[in-house]
Ligand code: AMP
């Protein structure tokens with residue numbers, strides 16, 4: 073028992089260090105794969121020996137706790153907001169006030185970027201995170217500890233002892249790359265994209281299911297330790313905080329005069345556009361903690377700090393015309409075509425207009441002079457119109473009433489911001505969009521086919537839906553533009569090969585609204601085959617973990633449509649995989665990267681031979697006996713105790729069959 077406790081402790085410590093190296097220092101020393109193995113080992117030990125439960129174990133990063141109502145917590149120290157300044161003059165005024173109050177001639181400052189996210193107050197006791205609370209109204213906030221724990225850059229246990237009990241404050245942000253990826257996935261899955269990173273970050277903190285929060289690539293930058301003067305200056309305090317595991321801003325500068333502060337501001341006013349997160353200004357703080365204390369607070373702000381707000385980068389342009397795009401689900405998105413203009417380092421030609429309400433709200437008209445801003449959105453947005461420049465004969469935009477692609481009368485459902493083209497089966501863009509989705513990499517992954525070829529095949533009348541792909545003949549493809557024998561061959565081969573694509577991917581490929589990759593996997597593994605899924609009613613669907621009402625309704629609608637049933641019947645006839653096949657491990661990959669693996673015992677989802685085959689299919693090597701070179705042992709039922717002891721004494725990680733399946737299905 074002693075041994076196991078030790079191993080668990082070592083693993084937790086090692087994982088914490090690697091986590092810190094990766095997320096805080098940005099200097100990992102092991103591969104993701106090695107990290108995953110250690111984590112898996114810890115998970116399986118914790119599962120087997122629940123007496124060693126630790127609420128701050130690295131395994132709990134994946135979340136799991138569900139909070140229905142967040143508890144309201146009164147802040148021990150009020151969370152003030154910051155006074156704002158917009159010019160050098162404002163800052164001179166501020167300095168004058170400070171110098172007078174302190175009775176000195178000069179003050180040292182620190183400059184930091186002002187991150188645009190959601191503020192958070194973290195409490196640590198005995199070097200462990202005990203609570204995370206949102207700012208709320210400054211006096212009281214929401215206890216979001218379970219969600220905060222899933223953010224990898226927030227240490228659950230410190231690397232070294234710090235202060236006994238303390239609060240540390242920071243900003244939870246959603247980096248732009250993560251935001252973009254999240255939105256691309258949402259669009260793919262048929263959801264509305266999020267409007268900006270800041271709201272998404274604060275919205276994520278309030279989600280009930282911490283497992284969902286764990287999937288959001290949130291980050292946290294800490295900028296203030298509350299209630300300790302031990303390190304004398306703000307700057308030193310942050311340096312010390314970094315040493316014990318906190319992620320503190322990289323770009324922080326100590327300035328001995330306002331001149332240096334201005335230089336920092338000027339530099340970052342431009343350079344911030346290169347950062348992977350949004351900033352809306354610079355925060356200037358008095359560096360000495362004793363002086364901070366002396367200055368104290370007004371009713372609203374600390375006197376010792378002030379924010380300098382960057383002017384939102386804006387450009388003036390002219391609205392040339394409005395295009396209307398039709399999405400795969402039929403949703404219409406208006407897009408503005410602008411006179412090209414330079415904005416935040418790029419040339420902008422198009423801007424999103426979101427929907428009809430937005431156009432009406434801005435009262436934007438063709439030929440108007442407009443103000444364009446760049447936020448975290450993928451494309452810039454129009455924030456206003458210069459009415460003084462409006463042409464006399466301009467008219468309000470008449471929003472389209474019919475689909476620009478197929479001419480069908482558009483629909484708008486109660487409560488929906490968007491118009492939709494209801495001509496699901498006749499609207500070319502929607503048809504092509506669905507076929508493109510079907511063949512895409514994460515779905516059927518058909519080699520040799522892309523959006524262009526789909527358009528070509530569709531225009532030639534060779535395909536009208538994804539089932540038609542399986543009737544394609546080489547002879548029919550060759551005569552098409554830019555096609556040759558070889559490319560036609562590739563297409564046919566790629567389509568043929570896709571018949572082996574596993575059920576969970578096929579289910580995703582069908583393009584059911586709200587059924588993204590993860591949901592498709594979940595459904596496939598739960599219901600095992602399409603017939604069971606199709607015959608399941610609403611009540612039973614929502615009873616499945618993570619399947620909500622909108623997904624359930626969407627599934628019911630999809631399977632109630634006779635045309636979809638016909639498509640599925642055809643696909644079945646062509647031999648596609650409408651059943652889960654766990655044993656064949658269904659995927660092939662090099663995910664196991666030549667690892668030496670020993671298997672032992674009896675397995676439920678695989679025979680021993682199938683398991684060996686699966687390991688080899690995924691790039692691993694099966695060896696018959698355990699040695700110090702063994703990378704891990706997959707333990708089945710009735711594994712001999714001698715093998716376990718040997719593995720444990722050599723420090724070889726032991727994982728379960730489920731762990732293994734999780735590993736190879738991860739990719
Ligand atoms: P405001 O919400 O405009 O009153 O600004 C105050 C907020 O700025 C604080 O509550 C913090 O969430 C946020 N903030 C972002 N970066 C910093 C920083 N480096 N130092 C202090 N506050 C910051």
Ligand code: ZN
Nearest residue numbers: 475478493499
């Ligand atoms: Zn249409």
